[in-house]
Amino acid sequence: MKIVVFGALNAGKTTFLERASKKKLSVKGSYEGMTTSLDFTRLDYNGETVYLFTTPGHRRFDFMWEVLANGMRGAILLIDSTVGITEVDREIGGLIESKGVPYVVAVNKSDLANLSLDMVREGLGISAKVPVIPTSAICGNGVDEVLHRLMELKNERRGTE
Numbered sequence: 001m002k003i004v005v006f007g008a009l010n011a012g013k014t015t016f017l018e019r020a021s022k023k024k025l026s027v028k029g030s031y032e033g034m035t036t037s038l039d040f041t042r043l044d045y046n047g048e049t050v051y052l053f054t055t056p057g058h059r060r061f062d063f064m065w066e067v068l069a070n071g072m073r074g075a076i077l078l079i080d081s082t083v084g085i086t087e088v089d090r091e092i093g094g095l096i097e098s099k100g101v102p103y104v105v106a107v108n109k110s111d112l113a114n115l116s117l118d119m120v121r122e123g124l125g126i127s128a129k130v131p132v133i134p135t136s137a138i139c140g141n142g143v144d145e146v147l148h149r150l151m152e153l154k155n156e157r158r159g160t161e
């Protein structure tokens with residue numbers, strides 16, 4: 001199953017993927033530290049193979065967002081706590097919503113800033129059903145929880161299909 005990590009420039013998507021997979025990424029499409037195409041890794045979650053992708057954050061490569069969203073079964077929207085909610089976050093949130101897949105919002109760099117989760121929810125205009133979880137891709141806090149909640153949501157949905 002395919003899961004895609006979205007988020008604005010520098011939010012920590014590549015670091016999040018490295019942390020989540022606990023190994024070297026199979027594909028790291030970066031130039032001078034900035035993702036220009038995608039990152040990819042594969043992990044096992046309770047016997048299920050999960051294909052994890054990240055998108056580039058830079059607007060110049062925003063055409064990749066739609067390409068990578070193709071066929072995804074779940075998404076993670078990474079917010080940069082040190083920046084707060086921006087127009088790009090709202091735009092990406094809208095893209096994910098339009099795909100109708102379960103998703104989780106990860107409020108990243110929580111080791112550096114303490115962004116109110118209610119403000120994140122309000123800023124993105126999302127329903128109470130979407131989990132909003134503080135993470136630190138550097139320290140590892142919250143990363144496994146994000147994956148766990150996403151898999152839970154996906155399985156709940158599968159149960160009602």
Ligand SMILES: Nc1nc2c(ncn2[C@@H]2O[C@H](COP(=O)(O)OP(=O)(O)OP(=O)(O)O)[C@@H](O)[C@H]2O)c(=O)[nH]1
Pocket residue numbers: 007008009010011012013014015016033034035036055056057058108109110111112135136137138139
């Ligand atoms: N303190 C702290 N730094 C982080 C965290 N996550 C990422 N960073 C740092 O933020 C910078 C950007 O991280 P990346 O993982 O490259 O961000 P990205 O979202 O993949 O960037 P683009 O793909 O270019 O949009 C790097 O210097 C990371 O070390 C975090 O949770 N805490």
Ligand SMILES: [Mg+2]
Pocket residue numbers: 013014015034035054055056057
């Ligand atoms: Mg990146």
